[in-house]
Every structure is written in C-alpha cells, then in structure tokens.
Amino acid sequence: MQLPTIQENNDLQQAVDAKELYQSLGLNTAHWAKWHARNIDENPFATRGLDYQTFTQWVRGNETRNYLLSIEFAKKLAMQVRTEMGERIRNYFLDCERKASQPVVALPDFTNPAIAARAWADEYQEKQIAQEQLAIAAPKAAALDTLSHAKGSLGVRETAKAVGIPEREFVRRCLDKSKPLSSRFLYRDDKGRLNAHAHRIKQGFMTQKVASYEGKDGYDVATIQVKFTAAGVAHIAKLMQNKPVNHLRVLEAV
Structure with missing residues (x-):
C-alpha cells in the first residue's frame, strides 16, 4: 500500500489528501461518506481552516466532497486505525514532523576573512x-x-x-x-x-x-x-x- 503524498499548502503548510489517506489505511471505500462525516465534519476537536480544508471533486460524473488535512490531524486519524498500516502511516507522519523541526544550520562568520x-x-x-x-x-x-x-x-x-x-x-x-x-x-x-x-x-x-x-x-x-x-x-x-x-x-x- 502506498503512503499518502504530503503536499505544500498555503494555509495548512503541509497537507494530505483525506481520500488518499483513507485508501492508504486500507479502509472500505463504501464507507467513505460515513467516515469523513464522523471523523472530519462532525469531529468536535477538528477546526476547518486549521485542521482541514474542504473541496469538491468529480468522480465518474458525480460531485463528491474531499478534504486536505494538516499533518497533525492526519496523524491523529491514522492512530485511530489500529492496524499495521495505520501504525506505519503514523510513524511516517512523525518522521516528517521530526525532519521539519530540525534546527537550521548556523551560517559561517563572514566577518572573518x-x-x-x-x-x-x-x-x-x-x-x-x-x-x-x-x-x-x-x-x-x-x-x-x-x-x-x-x-x-x-x-x-x-x-x-x-x-x-x-x-x-x-x-x-x-x-x-x-x-x-x-x-x-x-x-x-x-x-x-x-x-x-x-x-x-x-x-x-x-x-x-x-x-x-x-x-x-x-x-x-x-x-x-x-x-x-x-x-x-x-x-x-x-x-x-x-x-x-x-x-x-x-x-x-x-
């Protein structure tokens, strides 16, 4: 199973396609609507614009809703799926966060000739x-x-x-x-x-x-x-x- 792609986003900085995350977790595609309603739309701990953004897609001629998720929010959703793939994706997000938080290397002292x-x-x-x-x-x-x-x-x-x-x-x-x-x-x-x-x-x-x-x-x-x-x-x-x-x-x- 392919890991979800991390994308750059103006508001969320780094984001993950919710449907891609759902598929990577190996969840039943027939339950997508119920899953995003329960875990995103109706989630009292998720804030639109901070944790996710909503956009529409056309799939086989039908309009469907999808989301961009912040890395932190996507990690939380992955942790709820207690499978080997869920753990693998969680560690993947943790590794991305760890690399992003690494300190910037100090520049040399250009005052010294x-x-x-x-x-x-x-x-x-x-x-x-x-x-x-x-x-x-x-x-x-x-x-x-x-x-x-x-x-x-x-x-x-x-x-x-x-x-x-x-x-x-x-x-x-x-x-x-x-x-x-x-x-x-x-x-x-x-x-x-x-x-x-x-x-x-x-x-x-x-x-x-x-x-x-x-x-x-x-x-x-x-x-x-x-x-x-x-x-x-x-x-x-x-x-x-x-x-x-x-x-x-x-x-x-x-």
Whole structure:
C-alpha cells in the first residue's frame, strides 16, 4: 500500500489528501461518506481552516466532497486505525514532523576573512560541480539553457521542452502504467488532474503545491501545481538517448 503524498499548502503548510489517506489505511471505500462525516465534519476537536480544508471533486460524473488535512490531524486519524498500516502511516507522519523541526544550520562568520574566503571557495566549487553534472546529464544545449534559467523548478510543459519531447508524449511516458510504480513520475486523480508520485517528491525530483479558492457553492476548490526540480529535470535528461532535439525519448525511468 502506498503512503499518502504530503503536499505544500498555503494555509495548512503541509497537507494530505483525506481520500488518499483513507485508501492508504486500507479502509472500505463504501464507507467513505460515513467516515469523513464522523471523523472530519462532525469531529468536535477538528477546526476547518486549521485542521482541514474542504473541496469538491468529480468522480465518474458525480460531485463528491474531499478534504486536505494538516499533518497533525492526519496523524491523529491514522492512530485511530489500529492496524499495521495505520501504525506505519503514523510513524511516517512523525518522521516528517521530526525532519521539519530540525534546527537550521548556523551560517559561517563572514566577518572573518579566512572563513569568508573558504565559504566562497566552497560555494564556487559546488557551483562548478553542479554545472558539470548538468552538462553531462542534459543531452542538448537547448535543454541546458532552459534549465539554467529556471528559478527553482519547471512545470510539466517547460520540462518537456527542456528535454526535447512533445508535452503530450512526455506526460504519457511519465504516466506509463506498463512500468513499475517506482519508475513512474505522474498519476491522475479522480478528476483527471496530474499529481506527482510521493517517492519522486521524496527523491527531490518533483514538488507539488495545492492552492485553494472559494467556489460559487461556498466550498474551497483546490488546484494542483506539479513541477520538476532542477535535479528532476537533470535526472530525466539522463534517461534520454543522444538524439536531435524533438527526437529524444525516455529509455527507462529508474
């Protein structure tokens, strides 16, 4: 069973899709409506906007309600399921919280000329190594140019352009269900929206943010932004054959 994906959220900071959590816990899908009503809507210890957000989805032509849960609230719900998977998900959330609470490493004292010079030299060396790795990874100068000008990450369309593959073909290969789950990058949710696989986010190859706005019906509507980090673009570039631009293809996603 796949662990639920942790997403970045403006209000909840980090959030989990409630339906994805429910499925990861191995609970009966027929009881979803009763479960979210009892554990979320009618939970006297859960506060909307602080512990969860509500949004609507279309599933097989029917409108259904779903939620984004804070990590703390999702952990509490997982603890109520006294199964091996419930314990595993609980520990997963605890580990995420532990990493998030780790202290930030202090910056060097740049008032000391020797330390400042060493720090500058280390930074320069790291940049040189990064540039060499990108030069090896990216098959074409066009892809390198796109990547070097990217501010942090690239969207799906920009990533496809960077590696020289038409966007539709790029998405198809990232979704390819003929490959093992560990070799895929993207999947579609019930509404057909592209989502990043959790293991790719953990590898630092992708990011996923959820933004929300209030719809006409008063419910929050969520939009998903999937992006590839510079490391992710470089990793995909390594999987390409050295062919002319627009003729590159993915050899194998590993």
